[in-house]
Amino acid sequence: MATGVEVRTVAEQRLPGGVPLWVHPEWASRFPWLAQGTTGSGGGDAPFDLGLSGAQPVGAALDRWRALLAATEMHAVAHARQVHAADIWIHREAGPPGILVMDGFDGHVTDRPCLLLSVGVADCVPVSVVDPETRAVALVHAGWRGTAAGIVERAIHRLVESWQATPERLWLHCGPAICGACYEVGPEVHAAIHPDRPIPSTNTPIDVRAGIAERALGMGLPAEHVSVSTHCTRCGESDFFSHRAGSKARQMGVLGIRDALS
Numbered sequence: 658m659a660t661g662v663e664v665r666t667v668a669e670q671r672l673p674g675g676v677p678l679w680v681h682p683e684w685a686s687r688f689p690w691l692a693q694g695t696t697g698s699g700g701g702d703a704p705f706d707l708g709l710s711g712a713q714p715v716g717a718a719l720d721r722w723r724a725l726l727a728a729t730e731m732h733a734v735a736h737a738r739q740v741h742a743a744d745i746w747i748h749r750e751a752g753p754p755g756i757l758v759m760d761g762f763d764g765h766v767t768d769r770p771c772l773l774l775s776v777g778v779a780d781c782v783p784v785s786v787v788d789p790e791t792r793a794v795a796l797v798h799a800g801w802r803g804t805a806a807g808i809v810e811r812a813i814h815r816l817v818e819s820w821q822a823t824p825e826r827l828w829l830h831c832g833p834a835i836c837g838a839c840y841e842v843g844p845e846v847h848a849a850i851h852p853d854r855p856i857p858s859t860n861t862p863i864d865v866r867a868g869i870a871e872r873a874l875g876m877g878l879p880a881e882h883v884s885v886s887t888h889c890t891r892c893g894e895s896d897f898f899s900h901r902a903g904s905k906a907r908q909m910g911v912l913g914i915r916d917a918l919s
């Protein structure tokens with residue numbers, strides 16, 4: 658990684674139970690009022706595929722979504738068909754119980770309890786941003802295009818504009834995604850993520866999560882509030898789906914506010 662920025666790494670841990678949900682252990686103790694994490698492939702004969710736009714029967718996928726709702730103790734989940742852009746929807750109401758499927762958004766923001774935000778990923782980065790003071794949260798899908806389009810900065814801006822958050826009090830985590838060794842891409846991706854750096858002339862690996870972390874630090878988030886998952890979706894014995902490894906399945910980054918008890 659050609660950067661002087663030291664980014665803290667965190668290994669999500671799988672919760673016990675039938676739903677393969679991998680949570681940020683420090684956030685679990687620091688923010689017990691959060692439902693958070695990323696689902697995994699789950700292993701076994703029936704992968705925990707939550708994809709709604711692939712070839713799998715939608716009924717099987719919806720059963721897994723309901724299991725995810727039950728496991729996180731949320732009433733509703735919001736999801737959108739993503740377009741690798743930077744539009745963010747603000748959920749000002751928790752909405753009816755069940756599964757909301759929207760079109761055309763790569764990011765979500767809410768301060769409503771019991772609404773689970775979700776973004777579909779399989780190499781792209783699920784990025785969570787938390788304001789502990791107002792308990793407003795943002796979750797975005799950031800591939801290289803969304804990152805270059807500034808979706809992470811926009812999520813931070815939303816929390817600053819609508820909840821008067823200061824960047825110094827926000828926390829940000831980049832979940833399981835393809836790592837900086839596995840993601841070999843062309844010069845156009847390097848130019849998009851690091852426009853201020855020399856652009857390689859041939860296909861070269863890039864660490865998108867490091868690029869996101871740098872953007873967060875550039876926005877004024879403290880380094881100790883920014884973390885990056887150690888999990889790669891592609892290399893090793895991955896517990897996650899990887900598009901580059903040939904999977905058409907999708908895991909979900911999820912983020913929500915529990916009922917106001919904790």
Ligand SMILES: [Zn+2]
Nearest residue numbers: 836839889892
């Ligand atoms: Zn890797």
